[in-house]
Amino acid sequence: MTIWLLAYPVGEYVPSRRGPQPTAAARIADQLNVSRASAGEMLKRLEAEGMVVRGEKKEAILTEKGRIAAMRIVRRHRMVERLLTDVMGYDGAESHDKADGIDAGFDDEMVERLWERLGRPERCPHGYPLDARHELRENPTLKPLSKFDTGSGGVIVRLAEHDGDLLRFFYDAGLTPDVEIEVVHEANGSVTIHRGEDELVLTQDQARGLYVRPTGVPVVPADAACWGAKGERTIAVVAAN
Numbered sequence: 001m002t003i004w005l006l007a008y009p010v011g012e013y014v015p016s017r018r019g020p021q022p023t024a025a026a027r028i029a030d031q032l033n034v035s036r037a038s039a040g041e042m043l044k045r046l047e048a049e050g051m052v053v054r055g056e057k058k059e060a061i062l063t064e065k066g067r068i069a070a071m072r073i074v075r076r077h078r079m080v081e082r083l084l085t086d087v088m089g090y091d092g093a094e095s096h097d098k099a100d101g102i103d104a105g106f107d108d109e110m111v112e113r114l115w116e117r118l119g120r121p122e123r124c125p126h127g128y129p130l131d132a133r134h135e136l137r138e139n140p141t142l143k144p145l146s147k148f149d150t151g152s153g154g155v156i157v158r159l160a161e162h163d164g165d166l167l168r169f170f171y172d173a174g175l176t177p178d179v180e181i182e183v184v185h186e187a188n189g190s191v192t193i194h195r196g197e198d199e200l201v202l203t204q205d206q207a208r209g210l211y212v213r214p215t216g217v218p219v220v221p222a223d224a225a226c227w228g229a230k231g232e233r234t235i236a237v238v239a240a241n
């Protein structure tokens with residue numbers, strides 16, 4: 001799942017600025033908060049299982065088998081987040097971490113039962129599509145708030161999930177999926193936005209974690225044509241830099 005999220009980084013991952021040229025293992029270690037050696041071991045296991053191959057620059061590439069496994073795990077994680085918010089009453093900021101602890105116990109049938117029971121939701125509480133193919137089709141239509149110019153705006157679609165404190169900030173500030181915002185001033189490393197009547201000042205890092213559909217860009221529906229033609233073995237790549 002981490003390789004998937006790193007390969008398709010919309011709303012999920014900001015490359016580490018700790019040092020120059022991190023390798024794939026370093027980026028995975030950074031995201032999972034484990035040592036680089038453990039991340040290397042995990043990659044070796046995934047290679048042995050035929051989920052991952054290593055590219056010319058040692059980057060991790062999901063094979064067809066790995067990609068299908070990643071899509072199932074991504075769906076399961078997002079579905080369990082919905083269980084936590086919709087049934088158990090956790091808020092979105094709590095649900096991501098809590099789901100990490102329990103989602104591995106859900107098999108495919110349980111995930112599909114949940115999906116039916118919860119009214120066939122399309123997204124996790126943080127706006128990520130349950131169907132990873134939908135996620136990929138939608139990616140090009142979204143932009144981080146940090147890339148918006150003064151006077152432009154749109155609707156928040158996804159929130160970066162990997163940083164618990166940042167996620168908590170978004171919920172406390174009322175910056176959640178489907179909320180409309182407008183950039184009123186953008187300068188000196190901060191972004192001032194309007195959310196309805198309220199004016200909020202965000203840092204660049206905070207603005208980078210909000211993925212917004214610019215005004216006028218059409219919504220990508222969940223049931224549009226399918227992604228995943230054969231031969232796309234190298235589609236999920238964690239670049240070496």
Ligand SMILES: [Zn+2]
Pocket residue numbers: 078081096124125126127128161
């Ligand atoms: Zn989520």
